[in-house]
Structures are given as C-alpha cells and as structure tokens.
Amino acid sequence: EQPAAPKQFHLGMFEIGRPLGKGKFGRVYLVRERSSGFVCALKVLHKNELKHGGAETQVRREIEIQSNLRHLNILQLFGHFHDSKRIFLIIEFAAKGELYKHLRRENRFPEWKAAQYVAQMAAALKYCHKKHIMHRDIKPENILLGSHGEIKLSDFGWSVHAPSNRRETLCGTLDYLPPEMLKPGRDKNVYSNKVDIWSLGVLTYEFLVGEAPFEDTPVMTQRKISRGEMTVPGFVSPEAKDLIKRLLVLDPEKRISLDQVQEHPWIIKHCVKGE
Numbered sequence: 697e698q699p700a701a702p703k704q705f706h707l708g709m710f711e712i713g714r715p716l717g718k719g720k721f722g723r724v725y726l727v728r729e730r731s732s733g734f735v736c737a738l739k740v741l742h743k744n745e746l747k748h749g750g751a752e753t754q755v756r757r758e759i760e761i762q763s764n765l766r767h768l769n770i771l772q773l774f775g776h777f778h779d780s781k782r783i784f785l786i787i788e789f790a791a792k793g794e795l796y797k798h799l800r801r802e803n804r805f806p807e808w809k810a811a812q813y814v815a816q817m818a819a820a821l822k823y824c825h826k827k828h829i830m831h832r833d834i835k836p837e838n839i840l841l842g843s844h845g846e847i848k849l850s851d852f853g854w855s856v857h858a859p860s861n862r863r864e865t866l867c868g869t870l871d872y873l874p875p876e877m878l879k880p881g882r883d884k885n886v887y888s889n890k891v892d893i894w895s896l897g898v899l900t901y902e903f904l905v906g907e908a909p910f911e912d913t914p915v916m917t918q919r920k921i922s923r924g925e926m927t928v929p930g931f932v933s934p935e936a937k938d939l940i941k942r943l944l945v946l947d948p949e950k951r952i953s954l955d956q957v958q959e960h961p962w963i964i965k966h967c968v969k970g971e
C-alpha cells in the first residue's frame with residue numbers, strides 16, 4: 697500500500713483518554729487522534745528524566761530502530777514529536793493489554809495457547825534478527841496482546857506501574873538473562889541474537905509452568921542459570937519439554953534456531969490449521 701505520508705504530529709491533535717500504565721520513563725495514555733478518530737497510545741517521556749538516566753540517545757536509537765520495524769507481532773511506533781520538556785511517542789494500542797496479567801490470572805497457559813504465543817514470538821524475533829535487531833529483552837512484562845489475542849512485542853524499557861506482584865528487582869529480573877551475559881569479565885555487550893533464543897526458552901517454560909525455570913534468590917538464580925540447572929514438571933508434555941531443552945542450552949551456538957522452533961513438533965501440533 698502507499699506509505700503513509702510522514703505527518704507532523706502535535707499534542708492538540710489528540711483527545712487524551714485513560715492512563716494505560718506508567719513506564720519506567722513516563723506515562724502512557726489511551727488517546728484518539730481527532731481528525732481520523734484513530735485510537736492509539738501516547739507515551740510521554742520527560743526530557744530531564746531521560747537526561748539523568750542517560751537515556752536520551754537510547755530513545756533516539758529506539759525511534760530509529762522502531763521506524764523501520766513493521767510486523768504483526770511487534771507493537772508499532774507510528775511517530776513521535778516533542779515540546780520543550782517532553783518527548784511524545786505515538787504507539788499502537790494493544791487492545792487486550794498486558795500478557796503478564798493474563799498469565800498471572802490464569803496461573804499458566806494451556807499448551808495450545810502457549811504454543812501459539814511461542815510461534816508468534818519466534819516469527820517476531822525472526823523478523824527482528826533478519827534486520828539485525830536483537831535482544832528485545834523478551835519477558836512476559838514486555839509482551840502485549842492485540843484485539844485478536846495476538847502477541848505484540850513491546851520491550852522498551854518500560855514496566856507498567858501497577859501495584860505490583862512484578863518480579864522487578866532493583867536491576868530488573870535476572871530470570872531471563874542467558875548464561876553468556878552472566879559471565880564475569882566478558883564484555884557484557886558482546887552477545888549474539890542467540891540471547892533471544894535463551895529468553896524464548898525461559899518464556900516458554902513460564903507460559904507452561906507459571907513461574908520462571910531459574911526463579912530463586914538473585915544469587916541462586918545466577919548460579920542455576922550458569923549451570924543450566926532446571927527441572928520441567930511432569931505435567932508438561934514430552935514435546936514441550938523437548939523444545940524447552942533445545943532452547944535452554946548453555947552454549948549459544950548449540951541452541952535451536954528460530955526456523956527449527958517453527959518446525960518443532962510441539963509447535964506444528966498446535967499451530968497448523970485443522971490440527
């Protein structure tokens with residue numbers, strides 16, 4: 697279709713609705729663009745807070761990256777604008793909200809639902825990796841659901857301020873960190889996109905079991921991760937267990953690829969039409 701003409705946005709264009717959440721750097725509101733009636737989310741970032749957090753460049757990079765990502769399973773950034781004090785991000789509204797809340801409410805997902813979410817995550821990550829974008833910091837807190845219950849990966853350093861049974865410790869939860877990022881001394885920023893495969897394994901486990909595989913005290917969690925020590929409960933099917941084992945491999949190079957995830961029997965069983 698015709699690429700949308702890059703419009704100049706400003707605050708007056710929007711009718712501000714209810715707050716959707718409070719991110720690490722700012723608040724998010726449900727809004728409606730007046731002329732079109734289009735409903736979306738507006739994230740308000742305060743420049744001075746970003747400056748203190750050294751996140752100003754991070755936002756610019758983020759906006760740069762986001763503006764050339766377009767995928768059903770990645771929450772879209774439609775545009776941005778700023779005034780003297782604030783940066784505004786115009787974001788796709790995910791009508792079914794935070795996956796995290798659904799997971800906590802349901803305790804754990806049935807295998808057919810978990811498999812569909814994993815397949816959509818694999819598709820989103822494959823798309824990102826093809827564009828050499830990685831480490832989207834995947835964990836339930838960073839995943840939203842669209843109006844048809846489809847996965848919307850939105851992983852931008854935000855944790856919704858809810859009265860929270862969130863695992864967010866000071867430095868954010870360790871649960872999803874791969875072993876290669878825990879190694880002392882190693883340049884932490886040198887990681888391949890295989891880190892996302894590990895996190896997908898942690899996510900798959902958490903969907904099916906209702907808690908993360910290495911969840912423990914911070915020290916114990918780090919030890920369990922570096923040793924790949926985890927047990928999969930008996931109620932998890934052998935096929936699902938097999939996929940989890942192929943994702944949570946200590947050696948990044950030996951982890952299953954995203955193509956292989958999409959062809960895995962557990963995914964095929966639950967995601968191919970008519971199965």
Ligand SMILES: COc1ccc(C(=O)Nc2ccccc2)cc1NC(=O)CCSc1ncnc(N)c1Br
Pocket residue numbers: 716717719721724737739741751754755758762771772773785787788789790791792793794840850851852853854856
């Ligand atoms: C494309 O989505 C983003 C793009 C960028 C950033 C961002 O803050 N970048 C950033 C900010 C500071 C420093 C570095 C990066 C954040 C998001 N997304 C979000 O903040 C999610 C807001 S919550 C929500 N959104 C839609 N529908 C719902 N139902 C909900 Br609840």
